[in-house]
Amino acid sequence: MSHIPTKDEICEPENMVYSRTCLLTDNALSYCPGCGHGTAHRLIMEVIEEMNLQADTIGVAPVGCSVLAYDFMNIDMQQAAHGRAPAVATGIKRLYPDKFVFTYQGDGDLAAIGTGETIHVCNRGENITVFFVNNGIYGMTGGQMAPTTLPNMKTATSPFGRDTETMGYPLKITELIANLPGTYFVSRQSVHTPANVRKAKKAIEKAISYQKLNKGLCFVEIVSNCNSGWKMTPLESNKWMEENMFPYYPLGDIKVPK
Amino acid sequence: MATVKGEIVVNTERCKGCELCVPVCKEKTIAMSVNLNSKGYHFASSINADCNGCTNCALICPDGAITVYRVKIN
Numbered sequence: 001m002s003h004i005p006t007k008d009e010i011c012e013p014e015n016m017v018y019s020r021t022c023l024l025t026d027n028a029l030s031y032c033p034g035c036g037h038g039t040a041h042r043l044i045m046e047v048i049e050e051m052n053l054q055a056d057t058i059g060v061a062p063v064g065c066s067v068l069a070y071d072f073m074n075i076d077m078q079q080a081a082h083g084r085a086p087a088v089a090t091g092i093k094r095l096y097p098d099k100f101v102f103t104y105q106g107d108g109d110l111a112a113i114g115t116g117e118t119i120h121v122c123n124r125g126e127n128i129t130v131f132f133v134n135n136g137i138y139g140m141t142g143g144q145m146a147p148t149t150l151p152n153m154k155t156a157t158s159p160f161g162r163d164t165e166t167m168g169y170p171l172k173i174t175e176l177i178a179n180l181p182g183t184y185f186v187s188r189q190s191v192h193t194p195a196n197v198r199k200a201k202k203a204i205e206k207a208i209s210y211q212k213l214n215k216g217l218c219f220v221e222i223v224s225n226c227n228s229g230w231k232m233t234p235l236e237s238n239k240w241m242e243e244n245m246f247p248y249y250p251l252g253d254i255k256v257p258k
Numbered sequence: 259m260a261t262v263k264g265e266i267v268v269n270t271e272r273c274k275g276c277e278l279c280v281p282v283c284k285e286k287t288i289a290m291s292v293n294l295n296s297k298g299y300h301f302a303s304s305i306n307a308d309c310n311g312c313t314n315c316a317l318i319c320p321d322g323a324i325t326v327y328r329v330k331i332n
Contacts, residue, residue: 003331007307010265010327017264018313028323033299034276038320087302194282194314234276 016112021046023074029137030068033236036224039191040073040133041127043067043201044104047208048075057100058092060085064106065140066133069199083114087123088111096106100211102129107148108138111173118173125216129207132219133176135226136245143229147171150248155229170248173223178255184216186255190223192238196251210257223249266313268302272323275299279315279324288315309313 023045031037050059052073061069063082070077080088085103093101110118110132120130138144138153145155145162148170152161162170178186185207200222207218223245226248227237266287273295279288285308290300302315302324311328 005263005329005331007265010263010329011267012327015327017328018316018326020269020325024322028272033274033320035320037290038322039318042320042322059292136332159262178269192318194317197317222303234278235281238278 001030003218021049023049025069025072025074031065031073032226032228034225034227035065035139036135036191037068037133039197040104040131040200040222040224041069043191043197043204044102044131045073045075047201047204048100048206050242051205051208052063053100053208056098057102060089060092060101060103061153062103062105062109062136062157064109066104066109067140070105083109083112084117085109086114086117086126086128088123090126092122092142093126093128097127097214099126100129100208102131102208104131105133106139107132107134107136107173108146108218111147111171115171115173119177119180122177122180122217122219123182125180125184126213127211127216129211129218129219131204131207132221133224134174135224135229137168137226137229139226139229143226143231146171148249150244155243172249174249174254175220177219182216183219183255184257185210185214185218185253187219188221188223188251189251190246190251191239192225199251215257221249223251261331262310262328263307263331264309264326266304266309266315267325267327268304269323269325270295270301270303272321273299273301273319274321275301276320277302278318278320282314282318284312284314285309307315
């Protein structure tokens with residue numbers, strides 16, 4: 001019978017199959033336990049590392065939980081005013097057309113205060129990439145209702161549930177911008193299971209590589225949990241997300257290049 | 259027949275005890291430790307030698323706390 005290796009023999013550098021990417025800084029992620037932001041950060045940084053783009057990448061983080069991205073992403077980052085990340089990214093990309101420019105925004109930022117910037121940047125077809133983390137709530141400020149909050153979903157500012165008669169319907173901004181001719185690749189993914197993480201990484205790879213083609217804006221939505229805002233454990237929130245968020249926000253590519 | 263054997267190393271200080279890695283491990287190798295890290299979280303730890311290095315736990319971990327190793331045994 002062959003020799004069964006011990007733990008120390010297995011844990012040698014040449015046997016390593018997965019480790020945290022060096023493009024994430026050593027700072028401990030300040031997101032809540034189980035938050036999808038950490039996974040989304042890691043996937044974007046892994047793709048940038050694999051494509052060897054670290055020196056040529058400029059990220060724009062606006063306001064919300066996503067603002068913390070510049071503490072964790074070991075690339076050049078620019079802070080923008082609330083909702084204005086696509087406008088700032090437009091300026092950066094026009095000045096440095098050879099750089100890879102992306103924004104990393106949440107739903108309160110991209111779909112509420114920044115709706116105008118989002119729609120017009122897509123309509124102009126700027127050659128940037130937008131990563132949109134949608135958790136249906138304002139996470140950082142304490143779980144208030146966002147435009148993406150589901151009907152009858154309870155939040156701090158809709159304690160009896162979102163009443164669509166007075167508060168309107170959840171905004172499907174990804175479907176909205178997919179109709180604009182300026183967008184080139186639009187996809188909706190999630191990061192709550194290993195299979196979905198692999199799919200999301202493929203979509204992020206496409207969104208980054210298509211930017212070189214200068215054919216228009218690439219947009220990747222990541223439907224994520226907000227277990228603190230939803231008042232659930234991480235595992236419960238992922239289950240709730242599967243049962244409630246995905247019927248309204250179905251996963252998959254919405255617009256693919258012909 | 260060649261088989262694979264894996265091993266995980268958890269960065270216990272980085273782990274926040276969210277438990278997302280526990281149900282994704284098909285070999286039931288991961289459980290939460292009874293001990294706490296310096297922030298007060300019960301961190302994930304490997305409890306048996308059944309790991310096959312599939313990397314599911316590392317993919318799902320929001321904090322990138324898990325490093326996975328894998329070897330082939332002939």
